[in-house]
Amino acid sequence: MRYDLYLCLFLCAYTAECARILGVFPVLSISHQIIFQPIWKELSSRGHNVTVITPNPLNDVFSPNLTEIDVSSSAKRCVDNTDIIKKLDTTQSLFAKIMFSYHFLDYLITKELEQEEVSRLINSSETFDLILLQVIGIQPLVFGFGGKYRSPIIGISTLQVFLHTHDTLGNPTHALVTPDVMLGFEGDLTFANKVESLLFNIWYRMLYYWYALPSADKVARKYFGEDIPYLGDIERNTSLLLVNSNPIMHGVRPNVPNVIEINQIHIKKKKPLPEDIRKYLDSSPQGIVYFSLGSNVKSANLTESTRNVIIQAMAELPYKVIWKWETDYLPGKPDNVMIRKWLPQQDVLGHPHIKVFVTQGGMQSIEESITNGVPMVGLPFITDQPTNVRRFTELEMGLGLDYRTMNKEQLRDAIIEVAENKKYKDQVNKSKMILADQPMKGIEKAVWWIEYVLRHKGAKHLRSAAADMSFYEYFMIDVICFLFVCISLSIYATVKLCCLIVWLARKPRSKVKSN
16 A cells, blocks of 8 residues: 555656647758657657647657647648749848748748647647747747747757847857858958958848847737737747757857757667668678768759769769669669668668768758768758858868869769778768767757756746847947947047137237237
């Protein structure tokens, strides 16, 4: 009887610690969703009741505490209608890219909010103890969920966040020390870079606080009700920010205590390869080139000219190639190339015969490559990919090419150079050691901090005073203006006094002379 009592008390205590958690991760991109998926799966396995709005559900029957609201139909329709990858790739102006991203995300999120299951959830009497939100570029509309449920908010980002998100948490954003990720600046800045970064800091904040935020607030009230607080105030209620970054690919930056860097969260234990792929890799001791442009930039969508350059380069390699090609047929496929619509990338990269990874430069792919000690050739297309490729090129972990201008000789020679020159492999292995030398795994760190916020019902004690300052207060614009006025008045008074003294000094002499 006593043991039954102890068991009952334990179960009651355990249940009391379990929370109701809502996760909102609206962007259709499996390469980003694989960062979020382990988090919501682990939370549900710990007994928390987790509801997730996502276009990439796990559909895991072994997670009874997990409820997934699948918005893939709405998300896919938005992506297909917009042709977002092509637009981001061909748009050259930074202003145009930012505005396109804002309007696309507004379109995407509103369509998902209108989906029946999501609308039913918003209009129900459901309550949640914590909200997990995907922090998405310049679009703050997802923070409407925080206003609806009045719960602590944790933001999660798979990329380095924009200026306004740093402002939300009072994180330092020095224009020269930590230029915004959109600028793509790395290392020592030129004078022109410094001017551009300063002007961007000012312009972006004007765009966000005077246009993007008020516009999103109007949309949020349509879906979440007129009684929610101002969207900017909800955003500033963020208790914690989890950012997917690592010490290899991202420069050192100062962070306030409630900005937590996580990485390798999607790295999994190796699994046996499918039999046909294993045989192909095992039979190629001379080396294999693994070619994949990720889940967003599909190889099958390349232009014919770019595809032909790649095919011709692959045909002239002294290695076999395994290529993630998303259709059944590759026109002109060389004999040394195997194509598959889908490949278990981490397991393929872990094979000892892989010599080079030709990648689009996505952060998750780069982490997987470093973890497996594979040097890279980068063909960047969109978002942070050019910056990532430039970074690993500077660190001599590989080489980067412009897919628009490269020819077959450049691609072929770059792959052979990276495969045969030992320095690239050595540099990747050095980075691998640094990346692996951490006190806990990324998923453990993320879940510990999420439960920390749950235990304390927020994390106001970690909040920087800078987070509650306005832009002009934080940068002391009012103080600088006051000092400028004081100094100007002092100079003016001094000049006037000197003029008076000179006038008084001259006046008696003039009288004597006239007498």
